[in-house]
Amino acid sequence: MIVRYWQPFQEMNAVKHQLDQLFDDFAGVETAPTTWTPAATLVESEAALTLQVQLPGINVDDIDIQASREVVAISGNRPSLELAEGETLRRNEFRYGAFRRVVSLPVAIDHNAVTADYEAGVLILTLPKAEDVRNKVVKVNIAGTKPAAIAQSDATDAEDNQ
Template sequence: MVLVRYNPWQELNALERHINGLFGDTRVPSGRLEKGFVRVPAAELQETDDAIHLKLELPGLEAKDLDIQVTQDAVHISGERKSQSKAENNGTTRSEFYYGKFQRVIPLSVRIQNTNVTADYKDGILNLTLPKFEQEKNKVVKVNLELPAV
């Protein structure tokens, strides 16, 4: 009989790898047990002095399949990638593609002018330019340092 020394840290390492795998993927729990996870588009936010630039990765979708709604403090994106399966008599098809509906809400750190948003969709990449309100652009707070009275 071989004795193996028990290492409790090994279980924590396995848990850490599992959690890192969940955060490294662009999937979120769907709430439906039969589907497991729903894939959401990856996003990239860049803030400048004048605007917020939002880039979303939406490969395989046409512009008509997207619904984009912008409020002053969030961007709501939903869409559906439809399956284009062909009926085959023989063989099996294995696919890692995700088909179905998705929805994502991206909160914004500042208020924007949602009436002046511009969008560009090319090669599966959606670029939104979200201009900031004028008072958000010039949001500077002056701090006065006064010596305490003696």
């Protein structure tokens, strides 16, 4: 009688390999364009926010950046992979088609002073904080009331104009 040791992990790996092949055969190239969202990191310093967005393999001309005081929107398109005649795609894990990332900012920025760099597939936006949000204290008056100093100067101005 021959004694064989059962190796369950070896059998499970064989089944996993067969399932991977089965799903690879079913998973063809996506033909319909899809919208995807790139990963982003937002870092805040005293003077600015820095937004980094992963966009590897995307041409700079295919990236559109729009900034307002509270929101930054990055959009664009990565064209689908074109196969040459005789080539067969065996695996494709890249994302193609339109992408869009909208980031709400925790503070207002000076959207006219935003700068952008694109290095090693990472878009880096420097978003300077708006001057009016940097440690500025504002006096808030209740509606319908006039501060005494302003009321007094208004009366003086009226007498001078007569």
